Amino acid sequence: MSTSVTRSVESIQKMPEPRFLASDNTSGICPEALAWFLKANEQDDLAYGNDEWTHRAADQFRTLFDTDCDVFFAFNGTAANSLSLAALCQSYHSVICHELAHIETDECGGPEFFSNGSKLLSVPGINGKLTPEGIREVVTRRNDIHYPRPRVISLTQSTEVGTVYSLNELRAIREVAREFDLRIHMDGARFANACASLGVTPAELTWQSGVDVLCFSGTKNGLALGEAILFFDHRLSEDFAYRCKQAGQLASKMRYISAPWLGLLENDVWLSNAAHANAMATRLAEGVKGLSGVDLMFPVQANAVFIELPDEVQGRLREQGWSFYTFIGKGGVRFVCSWNTSAALVDRLIDDIRNALKTRV
Numbered sequence: 488m489s490t491s492v493t494r495s496v497e498s499i500q501k502m503p504e505p506r507f508l509a510s511d512n513t514s515g516i517c518p519e520a521l522a523w524f525l526k527a528n529e530q531d532d533l534a535y536g537n538d539e540w541t542h543r544a545a546d547q548f549r550t551l552f553d554t555d556c557d558v559f560f561a562f563n564g565t566a567a568n569s570l571s572l573a574a575l576c577q578s579y580h581s582v583i584c585h586e587l588a589h590i591e592t593d594e595c596g597g598p599e600f601f602s603n604g605s606k607l608l609s610v611p612g613i614n615g616k617l618t619p620e621g622i623r624e625v626v627t628r629r630n631d632i633h634y635p636r637p638r639v640i641s642l643t644q645s646t647e648v649g650t651v652y653s654l655n656e657l658r659a660i661r662e663v664a665r666e667f668d669l670r671i672h673m674d675g676a677r678f679a680n681a682c683a684s685l686g687v688t689p690a691e692l693t694w695q696s697g698v699d700v701l702c703f704s705g706t707k708n709g710l711a712l713g714e715a716i717l718f719f720d721h722r723l724s725e726d727f728a729y730r731c732k733q734a735g736q737l738a739s740k741m742r743y744i745s746a747p748w749l750g751l752l753e754n755d756v757w758l759s760n761a762a763h764a765n766a767m768a769t770r771l772a773e774g775v776k777g778l779s780g781v782d783l784m785f786p787v788q789a790n791a792v793f794i795e796l797p798d799e800v801q802g803r804l805r806e807q808g809w810s811f812y813t814f815i816g817k818g819g820v821r822f823v824c825s826w827n828t829s830a831a832l833v834d835r836l837i838d839d840i841r842n843a844l845k846t847r848v
Contacts (some may be wrong), residue, residue, distance in 0.1 A: 585612050587647040780844050
């Protein structure tokens with residue numbers, strides 16, 4: 488081993504224990520997914536999704552969702568959301584979404600770009616949720632030809648602030664969608680966490696509640712990369728494979744994206760991973776509840792915890808190596824737990840917050 492490589496290894500070994508709770512994107516690959524990745528590497532197979540592994544994964548999704556859905560795979564969530572919305576819209580249409588939705592705030596205009604200009608119409612809502620009333624107001628605001636015609640409702644499940652749409656809330660939105668002939672797209676970046684939180688089946692949370700297209704994230708649930716796009720109406724997925732190809736989302740060695748999904752789908756690993764992440768978030772919320780100077784900003788219903796912390800406490804935590812995002816108002820920070828977040832790590836964070844509060848000036 489060269490001197491430079493040796494030094495690099497030594498420096499990594501001396502790094503402090505990771506304290507990454509800014510996102511569930513920071514976690515590694517879960518063992519079950521990695522095992523299937525390695526299985527897919529044992530022998531050659533066909534390219535561009537014509538392999539055994541991709542077919543098996545698609546069939547597993549159909550079994551899990553109890554319906555004959557069309558399944559596609561993309562590298563990341565932005566592509567999954569953008570391409571699926573483009574399949575639902577013409578350029579003169581609009582998409583109704585919450586003002587905090589990822590497609591509105593964090594996808595660099597991807598939905599508009601891939602739909603050739605469909606406009607996003609953002610709506611406020613308590614706890615990150617759209618409501619039937621908010622949707623109806625946008626749809627009925629204008630009906631002239633100068634206004635981009637509403638065509639799609641985009642829901643994030645769980646939401647950007649860690650809350651979850653109940654089945655009753657989804658069904659109420661479904662009724663508004665039917666009233667105005669709107670399609671429903673679900674950004675399921677943390678769909679697994681919502682299922683675990685509510686204790687309902689994937690079918691109940693999607694097509695049985697009116698969802699037409701789901702973007703199901705694997706990256707945040709234990710995969711290295713990869714999102715599954717599920718169309719519950721075959722008519723909506725016509726030519727979708729061509730969209731994926733044109734957008735650079737058709738992997739030549741697709742089996743390395745699809746095979747790890749088998750590790751999540753078999754034995755409901757996807758669900759146990761999500762349930763563990765949710766439990767760790769609840770542990771964190773319970774641990775800081777009641778501390779002077781700490782306020783929970785939203786109900787903790789999935790794997791994210793939003794807390795208001797004094798600036799000096801935030802600074803102290805960063806000095807100790809903690810990572811977290813600060814993008815929800817003044818003093819607001821976000822901690823996100825993952826499939827491999829340990830109780831010991833959560834308890835250390837609680838202790839560090841408590842100690843930083845004691846020592847602040």
